[in-house]
Amino acid sequence: MPKARRSDDWGFPRWRSYESSRETVAQRECDRHGCGEAGLCPAPKSPNSPDRWYFCQKHAAEYNKGWDYFEGLDKEQKEERAKSERQESAGYAEASHYGWTGSGDGSRSADEMMALEVLELEADADYPTIKKAYRAKAKEVHPDVKPGDDEAAKQFQAIQVSYEVLRAAEERREWKG
Known part of the structure; x- marks a missing residue:
């Protein structure tokens, strides 16, 4: 009689439940014709x-x-x-105002992230940092500083719109909190 082989899942933690079998489990295939992937x-x-x-x-x-x-x-x-x-799904929206999440972890919208890119800030920038960056960038390309420069005027508009998006988001967060 051959000697019984020791199981690979001895000790703690057990990687499979007690009394479980080791037979293969049939997995449902994708219902799309010709696809052999798992249909999960x-x-x-x-x-x-x-x-x-x-x-x-x-x-x-x-x-x-x-x-x-x-x-x-x-x-x-x-x-x-x-x-x-x-x-x-109201629980997800309701929980957003509790401040369980910090900025930069998915609590900012896509518009806010684009606005932060325009201001060249990280996703976790707080409002005073945003305000400081806005003022510094606006001073560089303001139409009074660079009169007649169309490229500077476009940059100034982009900076202004970005700041407005971030300011409105900050106001919403303060209002909810």
Whole structure:
């Protein structure tokens, strides 16, 4: 009789549950014809239907790109469904004002990030730093300093718009907090 071989998952922590088997597990394939990837992403077959396609990540993104989630609903039903979806995700929007996150960690919008690039600041810049950078850059390209320079005028406009975006965002954060 051959000697029993010791398991690879002895000791702590156990990497698999007790009484589990080692047989292979069948994995669902992507429902897209000709694709052999794992179908881990469910996608609705039709609006308001529980039936799902199971696609790989690439084909799920392709399928969902043109999907209208409100197709076949009348105006009142669309509004009701949009309202219920907003309520379900309201916790995420509500939590944004608590200041659990600092700037630079996804709490800034894409517009704010572009504005910070124009002012040549890092994503975690605080408002006094933003204000200081705005004033310094505005002084360099102000139309009174460089009269008749169209390029300087465009830069000055970009700097002004960037500052306005960041100032409005700061006011929103202060108002919520």
